[in-house]
Amino acid sequence: MTETVEVKICEDITFTTTTEVIMDELSNGIPCTDTGEYDWKPDKICEVDVGITCETVDGSSIDCNAIPPAESTDDCSVDVKYTYNVTNVGPTTENIDSLSRTLNGNVKDLTSALVSTELVPGDNVVSTEIVSIDICQEETRFSVSAEVDATSPSGVICEDIAEYEFDVEKICDVEVEIECVLADGTY
16 A cells, blocks of 8 residues: 655654554464554755855955954054855755844844845855954954845745854053152152
8 A cells, every 4th residue: 555645844843654554363363463653854945054254355355363453553444344145055945034144233134235035956145245343442352143034935934143253363552651769759
């Protein structure tokens, strides 16, 4: 006997199949019965990944993790480019519902900056933004996160979150002036 059942494998569920076989009584009068159960949880098909890169835009394109410390107050403002890359790593077409980033506590919606919000399997879209950061401020740890939400054709929502953090070393330049005074008050 064969039975075919259509199921939506894009949903996060476990399928359980139970089969029971009952045979006629054996010659000794004992019925022959056997039962088997099989559980199957398919991998989630709705899959999107978001990644973040950061580099300076002064012509040197240095990764943000390698930004050198400021040598003077003229070097405090550094322009960096954050790149947010969304990739459909699943087997079905996904529609991006939202792409947002949080930079040092400030949230920004980047969805409208995407060239396309429909991603076929293996496809990706990129959003970039240039931000000026002050590497001389008291706190020199910079943090950005990105979150993407997408929907599969069956309506399953999938999401991914990425974080990028970097520190910029500080150079402490201290000038000390020492004045020597003798015990009698003379210099």
